[in-house]
Amino acid sequence: MSVDEVSHVTSKDNPLLKELRKLAHDPGGYRKAGRVWLEGDHLCRAARERGVRPAVAVFAESLWPTARHEWSAAAPKTVVLPDALLAAVSGLESPAPMGFILDLPARQEVEPSAPTVVLDRLQDAGNVGSILRSAAAFGFKQVIAIKGTAALWAPKVLRAGMGAHFGLRLIEGVGIDALDALEVPWIATSSHRGEWLHRAELPFPCAWLMGHEGQGVSAEIEARAARHVRIAQPGGEESLNVAAAAAICLYASAAGADAQAAARL
Structure with a gap:
């Protein structure tokens, strides 16, 4: 995607914000939603290094101007939120300015010989x-x-x-x-x-x-x-x-x- 294909969300009632609140605070919420919320640079990088592509990349407005060059093509959809809105859904004491929404991996079968x-x-x-x-x-x-x-x-x-x-x-x-x-x-x-x-x-x-x-x-x-x-x-x-x-x-x-x-x- 190009760096221009970015959605800016400003309403706390936006469906995406409601989904993030659920995923960030309900331990089993991902099972019903079929999606997982990764909060923070470290987890997002770890996923990307393993070839995992998120469904949505989410950034705080304050981070996006410097992050866009590295992360603009990270996901098919990128959403930029006011810092306060992203912080309000965070599950961390110190909210992170970025995160990924991943589709929950498909259920796997037991590999008989694996450690x-x-x-x-x-x-x-x-x-x-x-x-x-x-x-x-x-x-x-x-x-x-x-x-x-x-x-x-x-x-x-x-x-x-x-x-x-x-x-x-x-x-x-x-x-x-x-x-x-x-x-x-x-x-x-x-x-x-x-x-x-x-x-x-x-x-x-x-x-x-x-x-x-x-x-x-x-x-x-x-x-x-x-x-x-x-x-x-x-x-x-x-x-x-x-x-x-x-x-x-x-x-x-x-x-x-x-x-x-x-x-x-």
Whole structure:
């Protein structure tokens, strides 16, 4: 599109503003709308770097004069809003001057052989986003969220994920039976039983099972795990935050896979 093909919206009652308010503040609003709101330069760049093209690019009036040269062709539709109107729909303490509206990615099927993280009813959006970020960093390509887990495309999860969403195969809202498609070994985390992580020879690829912040992995899923591991905590704490535990476990898998590959050379 040319830089002249830009819409300027000035009414707070505009349908686009109503949609943005819903997407920015309702964690599950994207499911009904079929669209996702990315707020801020970082998330927008992360999406673009992964080849994701938004349906609409939104800019504050104060930013647009300097941003238009870089972003004018970012989306088939560009909307410029008064700063106050964009700030009014923001879900951030410090509102961002730009954002993208994306069409919600099509639902995907489970990839049987992919390195996977399974989220079993995790409630905290920050934990979920942090785990997605660790998964992407350590080579786990697929995340399966069992029903009851925080919405993967919710605004807080997107912010905590810091762009990891766009490098992952995300499957959410499924029942336990969806895990039957996995052909990789399942590894369950535990605070009280199983082999010590730092002594374990971990398979790769595999599927790490991360459970509810208070209840852990459900008994039904845990019973089907091929391995159980626990993390040594010499400092004496009772348990680790699930996002911290996931980062440690996923790093251990990645490091182990790298060591095994080096040994074969």
